Amino acid sequence: MIKILNILQNYLNVKRIQTFSNKKFHKWQNKQLQKHLKWVNLHSPYFQSLKIKNLTNITQYPFMDKQIMMDNFDELNTKGIKKEAAFQVALNAEEHRDFSPTIGNTTVGLSSGTSGNRGIFLVSEEEQSAWAGTILAKLLPNGFKNKEKIAFFLRANSNLYESVKNKKIEFAFFDLLHDFEQHIRRLEEYQPTILAAPPSMVRRLAEAVQEKKLTIHPIKIITMAEVLDPIDAVYIEKVFQQKIHQVYQCTEGFLGCSCSHGTIHLNEDIVFIEKQFLDPQKIKFYPIITDFRRRTQPIIRYRLNDILTLKNDPCPCGSPLLAIEQIEGRMDDLFILRNKIKNQLEYVFPDFIRRACITASENLKEYKVIQHSEHAIEVQCLVNDEMKRQETEQHIQGNLLAFLQDKYVTPTITFGPYEEPQPLIKLKRIENKMPVKEVRHHVE
Ligand SMILES: [Zn+2]
Structure with a gap:
């Protein structure tokens, strides 16, 4: 069980960090990173075997990607979980539409990819609380003041998303697999205050609203999982009369989201980000992430496949977290x-x-x-x-x-x-x- 107190503590932490000056923030972040690297070297057989000399210097660590992570799965994770066992649990859960596959206290998640290229992700209870607290702190429009009803569209439900439900907040899960007419009926009845879905789904819902097949009045719209194209953003914002917020998240973690000014900030309060620039102007890059809160399955210098564009001017919100102009898409595209x-x-x-x-x-x-x-x-x-x-x-x-x-x-x-x-x-x-x-x- 996720402890609400634990979530709340993380929530307050995120709010506190948001007020840091740039200098204070980077000092704090560096401390977190060093602490984490030491911990990982003590507990992960994989990192021990690398015999890294200067443990707290991130540049001494090799890069990682999904392949390396899966090839070294058994030694990399700090819970002694075997890849075969984890796969078995995850596949079994998928087959039976059981959305909470666990080994002990560890949630097992399957990432998409062709059958030979699927990834397995491990997350502990504490990590889930941290995730929930962070996402709430960053996305709720009024903090914990009003009750929020969130309609969440996903490919398949997962333990991670079911973890938040109390007097102040409620998630309703909508399976992208289900029939669109069914979504319309359920949404009409549920009347979410927050709508979170891939932009292609939000666009279809906006069309339904415009055609008067659906009447909902969300106060916040969050898109995720797909690149938000300007042609869709303009349409959706016109129909719902508000700015869209974006969440930048993948199986590798919760990586960023937009602030009250609509700027996407990377979650540098959870993840240390190195930039591999792709253009001579040094504006476009793919991120290399080190998640300094994930201990079950360490993510150290993990190369992501996404292309991000740096924002030129500082964001007026004053957040010390790196501001991004846009998420352009995958390197593969x-x-x-x-x-x-x-x-x-x-x-x-x-x-x-x-x-x-x-x-x-x-x-x-x-x-x-x-x-x-x-x-x-x-x-x-x-x-x-x-x-x-x-x-x-x-x-x-x-x-x-x-x-x-x-x-x-x-x-x-x-x-x-x-x-x-x-x-x-x-x-x-x-x-x-x-x-x-x-x-x-x-x-x-
Ligand atoms: Zn901002």
Whole structure:
């Protein structure tokens, strides 16, 4: 059982840290990090075996990713849990739709991925309390003053999300697997004060509201699990008459969320973040995270696959936590085109493609851009007025070419029918489907 007191303590801690000055914060963070690294070296056989000389110096540690984590699962975790046993428990739970698989006091979670590439995550009770306290502190609009009813849309329920339910807060879980009409009926009855779901689902709900099939009045809307595309943000904000808040979370942890000014701040009060820059201007990077609160399954210098853009100006909220302009998407979905001057393959960031589309025409309702090969890009459009489709597509093509042709060997741009997003598949408006991912090794 999660202890409410424990959650509350974490809650207060987060609120306290938010008032720190920059200097004080980084001093505090460094202390947490050092303490954690010492602890991990005492308790994780994997880290002991690495025989790291300067224990408190993070740069002495090797990088980690899902593969390394799974290959060293048994020695890495500090509870002596075996990978085979954990997999068995997780798969069994999935099959029986049992949402609370545990080994002893440790919750076992399965991360998505192809069957050969699935990850297993271990979280203890204390870590769950810390997670719940942090998420409450960062997301609740009024702290603990009013009772909040949260409608939470997820692919599958999990122990983690069921952990919060008392007089002040209540979670209702909506399985993305279920029928959309059923969601509408339940939401109408439940009347959530907070709606938390992937943007593709929030968009469908907003459409239902506009078509008068649904009447809800959430005071806060939180999107997660997918990249929030401006075309969806604008639509949702118009329908619900409020700013959307974003949570940046993956199986590796709760990594950030937006503040009262709508800026996404990374959770540096839980995670130490190193930046691997991807551009000469040092604005875009992928994060390397060290979670200094996770002891059951240490996450030390773990490379994430996401591309983040730094925010230029400081956020007016005054938080010492790193401010992010946007979460652009996965590294795997970067477009790859040939620079015609240097004659080499290069990454093309999704925000350029995105801007080329959404600024093309007011008639564009939804879109997808898919790269099939070095020479082929497909654009799928959903338009408001079918009569003006051709004109809209021409504008998009014009914008894309204007952006691409100076620098790159221009790919063929074709237009195809819009594929409706599937509830269980993450919506990606910009997606790279090039069959040979090895091509990435040649990208400069
Ligand atoms: Zn802020």
